[in-house]
Amino acid sequence: MSGSVAYTREDFLRLDAEDQLAAYRDRFDLPANTIYLDGNSLGAMPAHVPERFERILKKEWAHGLIRSWNDADWYPAPQRAGAKIAKLIDAKNNEVIVADSTSINLFKVLVAALRINKDRKVILGERGNFPTDVYIASGVAELTGSEVRCVDPEEVLDALNEDVAVLSLTHVNYKSGRRYDMAKITKRAHEVGALVVWDLCHSVGAMPVELNAAQVDFAVGCTYKYLNGGPGSPAFVFVAERHFANVDQPLTGWHGHAKPFDFDHDYRPHPTIDRMLVGTAPQLGILGLEASLEVFDNIDMNLVRAKSKALGDLFVALFDQHLQGLGVELRSPREGEERGSQISLSHEQAYAVMQAMIDRGIIGDFRAPDILRFGFAPLYIRYVDIWDCIVSLREILEQRIWDRPEFLARKSVT
Amino acid sequence: MSGSVAYTREDFLRLDAEDQLAAYRDRFDLPANTIYLDGNSLGAMPAHVPERFERILKKEWAHGLIRSWNDADWYPAPQRAGAKIAKLIDAKNNEVIVADSTSINLFKVLVAALRINKDRKVILGERGNFPTDVYIASGVAELTGSEVRCVDPEEVLDALNEDVAVLSLTHVNYKSGRRYDMAKITKRAHEVGALVVWDLCHSVGAMPVELNAAQVDFAVGCTYKYLNGGPGSPAFVFVAERHFANVDQPLTGWHGHAKPFDFDHDYRPHPTIDRMLVGTAPQLGILGLEASLEVFDNIDMNLVRAKSKALGDLFVALFDQHLQGLGVELRSPREGEERGSQISLSHEQAYAVMQAMIDRGIIGDFRAPDILRFGFAPLYIRYVDIWDCIVSLREILEQRIWDRPEFLARKSVT
Numbered sequence: 001m002s003g004s005v006a007y008t009r010e011d012f013l014r015l016d017a018e019d020q021l022a023a024y025r026d027r028f029d030l031p032a033n034t035i036y037l038d039g040n041s042l043g044a045m046p047a048h049v050p051e052r053f054e055r056i057l058k059k060e061w062a063h064g065l066i067r068s069w070n071d072a073d074w075y076p077a078p079q080r081a082g083a084k085i086a087k088l089i090d091a092k093n094n095e096v097i098v099a100d101s102t103s104i105n106l107f108k109v110l111v112a113a114l115r116i117n118k119d120r121k122v123i124l125g126e127r128g129n130f131p132t133d134v135y136i137a138s139g140v141a142e143l144t145g146s147e148v149r150c151v152d153p154e155e156v157l158d159a160l161n162e163d164v165a166v167l168s169l170t171h172v173n174y175k176s177g178r179r180y181d182m183a184k185i186t187k188r189a190h191e192v193g194a195l196v197v198w199d200l201c202h203s204v205g206a207m208p209v210e211l212n213a214a215q216v217d218f219a220v221g222c223t224y225k226y227l228n229g230g231p232g233s234p235a236f237v238f239v240a241e242r243h244f245a246n247v248d249q250p251l252t253g254w255h256g257h258a259k260p261f262d263f264d265h266d267y268r269p270h271p272t273i274d275r276m277l278v279g280t281a282p283q284l285g286i287l288g289l290e291a292s293l294e295v296f297d298n299i300d301m302n303l304v305r306a307k308s309k310a311l312g313d314l315f316v317a318l319f320d321q322h323l324q325g326l327g328v329e330l331r332s333p334r335e336g337e338e339r340g341s342q343i344s345l346s347h348e349q350a351y352a353v354m355q356a357m358i359d360r361g362i363i364g365d366f367r368a369p370d371i372l373r374f375g376f377a378p379l380y381i382r383y384v385d386i387w388d389c390i391v392s393l394r395e396i397l398e399q400r401i402w403d404r405p406e407f408l409a410r411k412s413v414t
Numbered sequence: 415m416s417g418s419v420a421y422t423r424e425d426f427l428r429l430d431a432e433d434q435l436a437a438y439r440d441r442f443d444l445p446a447n448t449i450y451l452d453g454n455s456l457g458a459m460p461a462h463v464p465e466r467f468e469r470i471l472k473k474e475w476a477h478g479l480i481r482s483w484n485d486a487d488w489y490p491a492p493q494r495a496g497a498k499i500a501k502l503i504d505a506k507n508n509e510v511i512v513a514d515s516t517s518i519n520l521f522k523v524l525v526a527a528l529r530i531n532k533d534r535k536v537i538l539g540e541r542g543n544f545p546t547d548v549y550i551a552s553g554v555a556e557l558t559g560s561e562v563r564c565v566d567p568e569e570v571l572d573a574l575n576e577d578v579a580v581l582s583l584t585h586v587n588y589k590s591g592r593r594y595d596m597a598k599i600t601k602r603a604h605e606v607g608a609l610v611v612w613d614l615c616h617s618v619g620a621m622p623v624e625l626n627a628a629q630v631d632f633a634v635g636c637t638y639k640y641l642n643g644g645p646g647s648p649a650f651v652f653v654a655e656r657h658f659a660n661v662d663q664p665l666t667g668w669h670g671h672a673k674p675f676d677f678d679h680d681y682r683p684h685p686t687i688d689r690m691l692v693g694t695a696p697q698l699g700i701l702g703l704e705a706s707l708e709v710f711d712n713i714d715m716n717l718v719r720a721k722s723k724a725l726g727d728l729f730v731a732l733f734d735q736h737l738q739g740l741g742v743e744l745r746s747p748r749e750g751e752e753r754g755s756q757i758s759l760s761h762e763q764a765y766a767v768m769q770a771m772i773d774r775g776i777i778g779d780f781r782a783p784d785i786l787r788f789g790f791a792p793l794y795i796r797y798v799d800i801w802d803c804i805v806s807l808r809e810i811l812e813q814r815i816w817d818r819p820e821f822l823a824r825k826s827v828t
Contacts, residue, residue: 029472029476029477030476031476031477034479036479038479038480042479042480042483044479045471045472045475045476049471050467050468050471050472053464053467053468053471054464054467054468057459057464057467057644061456061644061645062443062445062458062459063443063445065445065448065450065458065777066452066455067772067777068645069456069645100518100693101667101692101696102693102694103667103668103692103693104514104665104667104692107664107665127679130668130677131668131671131674131677131678131679131681132668132693134679134681135667135668135671135681136667139664139665139666139681140664142664143525143557143558143664144557150679222694224694230471230475230697231475231482231483231694231698232694232695232696232698232699232700234696235693250553250554250556251517251521251550251553252549252552252553253515253517253518253546253549253550254517254544254545254546254549257545257549261782262782263544263545263589263781263782264545265541265545265548266552267545267548267549267552267553278515278517278518279514279515279516279517279518279636280515280516280636280638280645280646282515282647282696282699283644283645284644284646285696285698285699286646288698363481365480367677368676368677
């Protein structure tokens, strides 16, 4: 399909009929009459997860009790889940481990990077990055006497110089969906002697990520978006094997110890990725995540990326065809290669517009001050969902359906 | 009952018949033919938890999807669960929040304490404390240019001087079960101008803890032992309200921000205990914990403590009566007031002895190098369990049942 064709709903139904990933949708438990375009915030639930939890709870916890740490193989769950994620991001199985939250993992690797590159003092970041990444960098800077320098995305390459100890970027921006060229930027950072941390929250599970091909040093990411680990499921951290011996992370909890059950008085970091662990693993969350990740067993991430790009390209084409003059602007890159798996539009009443969409069962989200955000999780979004979303959005805008007290009154979160 | 009486099993059955807390046992799903004396490591599962998880998974996650953060009241879960714990530890509802792991929460409060007491450089700890507490203090010291000074338990009062920025102790020792006099030590620390952090892992849920009566500054604790939150359930942190404005914790993630959903570029800590949050809450774990904590609604913690002490005292009495000359020594305080809710014995083949006990369905645990540890969770342990445990232990020791290859071969954990 090209952008100039006037599409019909039948075109989208045909694409679904031809979709090689279509069967994946059946592996999820999705609510009826709902188009869920917010899998980039909280992924949908794989249908087999509740049964797995029932076993974990009734058999492993209630009846296995403490024995399950050994007998049900609870101990190696952070490594097992890490190895499953490793396959999706071009990492070795032993280079990824599941632990804590993205923010906390970022703290660990930023301090570790500053300790490796100890003659330099600058953490280079992006001004529009997801706030927690900048906040954590600031917290690290305050503790370590470093400096956080933030620039706009197009200034990153030029800002890389020999002051920079570590560059910390998010692969796909949470708001615009803009995707960095990981290989090019990592290469440039290494040329000036900087280490690189990539936050994969908005890319892992939606596209192939080529960490080792790009010789990335560190990465972090969450598992509750495209990996469908459930609300607040634990995050992961990647450390390139070449750095294992030199990673000196500051959250020195007992599970990162070389021999946790020797109960030594002195801390001695584990020789492997296990040194990134801190306290007792959030075990229920990890076991649930491990179950969810089975959906990705043997998947072809190139197919996932191709569908993701196609969904986004079609969204843009329909935007051009149906939403002109209705007060919305495209705020994501037009070019699929430059985008993650989401499209953002702006509207001066974005909050109310999104409430009106949700009222019709089409769920995206709002990001302050004026962004309507639509995410395309390729495993369970249908092509026809894109069509139906745009048609509804057009009606809501044309007829000003958003202009009702119940949509305008903003619910406060926090 | 006094220690000199020769008890019979009937005495213990009578105590169970008279036990005011006996009905609590029915609220747990426990395996048949098992005496579970390891609730101090992983608490048993409250029987209503799986049904709650089914609702959380199938209704709130799968069908509510992202809407559940508001519609199912997911956002305030860390505060709600914190308020439930607050009631058990003499804290105000707004002084406790659930977040991350004990190790990570300890990191936050130790750095915060050093920043408040900024002219001092010493973290005072205990040589035999649970290792992660010492490891984390060392990690904090390395980052902040402070010093960790560890002394033996009986030296703590004398070691408190005007060098000490913060005293970090565990209320009940994981290995010996020895309990500190929280009020006395906190008072002495304040007299020399030190702040105090108490780790409540081995006391919360097994006894009343009097944080505000003792004017404690900070506390941390896990929820998977006597609070029965499940494997790896998230930890909690207490900050005395008088410190809120001055707590500058270094893990500055977006959920600790005054307005997380404004997505500001600059970090501004939340004015309340919420500033102790970091990344997205481990939501499934918190919601599960919240369900588990219902067991403690309207409980009288003095009754819990009385039963806990009685179970321990009887264990000691039976040890005296039945285990003399069998190679085991008592390694916990004889005096109930000086103990938490566990008893440790030593034996040179402790690992094999515990394996032989577990083989009979009596589950305690082993702590290197020679400790047999028995925990008494007063909500589901019966008096007769103490009798049956000692009788089995006597047989295993007398008949050297532990001396078999399958018990001697040590399973490696980690």
